[in-house]
């Protein structure tokens with residue numbers, strides 16, 4: 001560790017050089033190390049958005065817990081949704097090491113001042129959606145998040161290691177569910193194809209806007225927060241998913257999808273970026289419902305927070 005801690009108080013040039021040397025040596029910045037304000041703000045923005053996504057991401061799947069087709073499927077789905085709550089908590093804890101308060105982040109989410117992933121603004125219409133979310137949404141999340149295990153900020157990188165292990169289980173349970181449905185009746189196979197058609201393009205949008213329209217990528221890569229661009233990860237996801245679709249026996253709904261021998265990668269069509277912008281602006285099919293439910297849950301939990309604060313005050317604890 002070469003970074004200078006805040007208690008040493010050297011001049012600002014020295015602090016900047018120590019920070020840059022740590023990044024250049026591909027070492028970790030830790031909470032007590034000095035860091036530029038913009039680096040801190042970028043991490044808070046990304047980690048908070050990530051945490052909010054995990055918490056809001058419980059809703060589309062939570063919709064099916066009471067209607068799971070068997071006890072086994074219900075147990076698997078419950079475990080997955082609980083994992084997502086846990087991921088949200090690790091991520092809020094990582095954000096708190098940067099000097100923000102979890103309550104403040106939640107307030108920003110429920111007043112639409114911070115984002116969460118676009119993907120969770122789409123509805124889950126059949127049980128095949130549970131399989132397709134595991135396969136495509138967790139598959140995309142893994143593609144995006146494995147490189148974050150090498151993020152330059154220590155607490156975020158360490159949280160991502162555990163999260164990625166659990167996401168891997170999530171992806172496999174989804175794929176196993178779809179394999180089961182694809183070996184079932186024609187109606188079950190149709191459900192899988194129909195769900196794939198709805199989730200494919202929103203899954204590609206999870207990686208963010210095209211590189212040319214991504215204001216944050218270059219700086220985040222220079223700081224070792226992001227390790228790949230949005231388009232690089234989207235390409236990796238497509239290349240990984242095409243053979244999985246073939247093994248399942250489903251068609252990905254893109255007439256432009258084909259192998260390009262010269263590039264040794266798949267060509268694929270352009271997602272509808274106007275839809276992406278509309279969803280980010282609050283106009284997706286479920287934005288209003290997701291936020292309303294999150295606000296209600298927050299209000300319903302007020303008595304728990306008050307009781308915890310009263311207990312802490314009585315026993316002289318701060319948390």
Ligand code: FAQ
Nearest residue numbers: 049050053057116117118141205206207208214215216217
């Ligand atoms: N949705 O300049 P960039 C999961 C925003 S977790 C909404 O490219 P950046 C697990 C972006 O924030 C899924 N907003 O930004 C699970 C920025 O806005 P701002 C969440 C998006 O940060 C599975 C603006 O657009 N994963 O799925 C999206 O460099 C199943 C410009 O974009 C993470 O958060 C989007 N898709 O790159 C749970 C991973 N894309 O703040 C339940 C960590 C972009 O400037 C069930 N995050 N924006 O106003 C990242 O890797 C990055 O933040 C990106 C965006 C790649 C998402």
